Each structure stands twice: as C-alpha cells, then as structure tokens.
Amino acid sequence: MSVVDLAQFMDDLAARSGEAILPFFRAHFGLDDKSGAGAPFDPVTEADRAAEVVLRNLIRATFPDHGILGEEFGSERLDAECVWVLDPIDGTRAFIAGLPTWGTLIGLTHHGRAVRGVMSQPFLGERFVGDGATATLHGPRGPRRLRTRRCGGLGEAILSTTDPRLFAEGEEQDRFRSVEAEVRLSRYGADCYAYCMVAAGQIDLVIESGLKPYDIVALIPVVEGAGGVVTAWDGGPATEGGRIVAAGDPRLHETVLRRLNP
Structure with missing residues (x-):
C-alpha cells in the first residue's frame, strides 16, 4: 500500500x-x-x-x-x-x-x-x-x-501524569516529585490525551511509569511528528513501555532526564 x-x-x-x-x-x-x-x-x-x-x-x-x-x-x-x-x-x-x-x-x-x-x-x-x-x-x-511549544525550563512547564500513584514508593516516586516540585502547573488523569496536548503545544511534559507498549506506541509518532521527544527514563526507546518521559521541547527533555537519572 x-x-x-x-x-x-x-x-x-x-x-x-x-x-x-x-x-x-x-x-x-x-x-x-x-x-x-x-x-x-x-x-x-x-x-x-x-x-x-x-x-x-x-x-x-x-x-x-x-x-x-x-x-x-x-x-x-x-x-x-x-x-x-x-x-x-x-x-x-x-x-x-x-x-x-x-x-x-x-x-x-x-x-x-x-x-x-x-x-x-x-x-x-x-x-x-x-x-x-x-x-x-x-x-x-x-x-x-500540530507543533509543540518552546519551554526551556521546569519553572515554565505544565506537567501531566495519569496518576501520581503510578510511581513506586521510594526512589521512583521521589524522582518524580523532585521534577513536579519545580513545574509551574501539574495536572492528573488525562491518560493518552496528555500526550496529544504536548503535540498541540498545550502541555510541556508527561512523566509516567508502568506503561505497556499499547499505552505508548501510537503516541510516539504524534509527539515526535510535532517536534517533541519521547523516551524511557534512561533515554532509550519508549516502544516497550515502562517508565516514560514525553516533552515538547528537547531542552526540557534533557533537563528532566538528568533529574530522573541523578
């Protein structure tokens, strides 16, 4: 075809x-x-x-x-x-x-x-x-x-995650909270819609954990096609799910990866 x-x-x-x-x-x-x-x-x-x-x-x-x-x-x-x-x-x-x-x-x-x-x-x-x-x-x-928006720093960012209880208690939750503490605004419960709002330039950052491939694969080409970045927390491919970071601005993505991988 x-x-x-x-x-x-x-x-x-x-x-x-x-x-x-x-x-x-x-x-x-x-x-x-x-x-x-x-x-x-x-x-x-x-x-x-x-x-x-x-x-x-x-x-x-x-x-x-x-x-x-x-x-x-x-x-x-x-x-x-x-x-x-x-x-x-x-x-x-x-x-x-x-x-x-x-x-x-x-x-x-x-x-x-x-x-x-x-x-x-x-x-x-x-x-x-x-x-x-x-x-x-x-x-x-x-x-x-669709185009993502420029957002170079956490202090300017809008963050979304489906549920903060997704993150395992201890180190994983602490790392997420360290990012959330610095953003301008955080919102919960949007699921796949949050990634589309990253692509649309409304949200700057999505951080999740415990995803399956079917939760993320379709969203990767949408966010990337709009100029954003989607990876695992360690910077590797996101296609297998797990712990995911999606950011509209590559500079913001790099900043968040450093926070999640101290």
Missing part, C-alpha cells in the same frame, strides 16, 4: 472503532475487573472488547502478514516486519466516569520502531495523527498542523 492508502486505512480503523465504542459511552454497560485479588482496580468494558475485535478483523483482512499486539486479546505474529499495537480505550477509568479524556490508540511499528500513530477521540470528533515527521489534528474545525 502507498503512504496515502495507509493513512486512509488508519483513518478507517479509527472511524470503525469509534462506531463500536460510542453506543457505550455515558450509557449502562458491562464492566469487569482484570486485576487480581488485592490489586488496584483495572477495569475493562464491553466497549474495549468490541472495538478491539473490529480493529483486529480489519487489520487481518487487509494485512494478513502483519502482527498485532492488543490490550484485550493478546498478540499474534510479533516477529512480523510490521506490527499493529492497539489500545481500544486508553483511559478506561475516564470512560466509565463519563469523562472525554480517553481515546483509541492505533500504532504501527516497522522492525520494532513506531512509525505511525493515531489517537482517536470519537466523542469529541478529534483524531491526532502522526508519522514521526509531521503531526496533524483532524477535528470539528478542520485539519490543523
């Missing part, structure tokens, strides 16, 4: 998954807890499963030789040259609370590198699309090129 065809296919994936999800949003639906006894609440809904089934079926029909890694139904052909990485609803807690800070993450890797990504928020009619070189918001006001 050509680049244009691939872009259209990813747009179709976003549209079809949104059709599967929206009937469940702000409605009554089935809810399960994937966590074990005594573990933190880890919800999954009928909407998560319905959307991932739609995504997998479309990918299999169009690219039968590609691999797939999804949150709800596991992996297949991870040794393929191209692997789709899917999170049908990133931000399930926000979804079940009726808050629109969730999204469908559709990422594509080539030889393990994140090359294309979409974050679709069908309730708001927004799709954040990136290929690592460019990033675009397609929304109710039409397409808009």
Whole structure:
C-alpha cells in the first residue's frame, strides 16, 4: 500500500472503532475487573472488547502478514516486519466516569520502531495523527498542523501524569516529585490525551511509569511528528513501555532526564 492508502486505512480503523465504542459511552454497560485479588482496580468494558475485535478483523483482512499486539486479546505474529499495537480505550477509568479524556490508540511499528500513530477521540470528533515527521489534528474545525511549544525550563512547564500513584514508593516516586516540585502547573488523569496536548503545544511534559507498549506506541509518532521527544527514563526507546518521559521541547527533555537519572 502507498503512504496515502495507509493513512486512509488508519483513518478507517479509527472511524470503525469509534462506531463500536460510542453506543457505550455515558450509557449502562458491562464492566469487569482484570486485576487480581488485592490489586488496584483495572477495569475493562464491553466497549474495549468490541472495538478491539473490529480493529483486529480489519487489520487481518487487509494485512494478513502483519502482527498485532492488543490490550484485550493478546498478540499474534510479533516477529512480523510490521506490527499493529492497539489500545481500544486508553483511559478506561475516564470512560466509565463519563469523562472525554480517553481515546483509541492505533500504532504501527516497522522492525520494532513506531512509525505511525493515531489517537482517536470519537466523542469529541478529534483524531491526532502522526508519522514521526509531521503531526496533524483532524477535528470539528478542520485539519490543523500540530507543533509543540518552546519551554526551556521546569519553572515554565505544565506537567501531566495519569496518576501520581503510578510511581513506586521510594526512589521512583521521589524522582518524580523532585521534577513536579519545580513545574509551574501539574495536572492528573488525562491518560493518552496528555500526550496529544504536548503535540498541540498545550502541555510541556508527561512523566509516567508502568506503561505497556499499547499505552505508548501510537503516541510516539504524534509527539515526535510535532517536534517533541519521547523516551524511557534512561533515554532509550519508549516502544516497550515502562517508565516514560514525553516533552515538547528537547531542552526540557534533557533537563528532566538528568533529574530522573541523578
């Protein structure tokens, strides 16, 4: 497929998954807890499963030789040259609370590198699309090129993390807190939307821990395409998840890495 065809296919994936999800949003639906006894609440809904089934079926029909890694139904052909990485609803807690800070993450890797990504928020009619070189918001006001903003110091920065309780007590939490103590403003609970706001130049920094590949792969090409940087805390690739730093300004990213790796 050509680049244009691939872009259209990813747009179709976003549209079809949104059709599967929206009937469940702000409605009554089935809810399960994937966590074990005594573990933190880890919800999954009928909407998560319905959307991932739609995504997998479309990918299999169009690219039968590609691999797939999804949150709800596991992996297949991870040794393929191209692997789709899917999170049908990133931000399930926000979804079940009726808050629109969730999204469908559709990422594509080539030889393990994140090359294309979409974050679709069908309730708001927004799709954040990136290929690592460019990033675009397609929304109710039409397409808009995304660019991160300049922010050279922590004192000017807006920071987001999904939940400060993500960080393990002790050294990991202390390192996060040392960064948070110096920023201008911190916000919690935005999940994937925070990374898109980095790409849009609204937020400067996202710091997280405990992520899975399907939580981050689709967002890497969006942030990088807008001029930002996404890595692990040690500066390595972010595609495997774990402890992640995303910054709109490369100078800010370097500063934060030094703080997280004293």
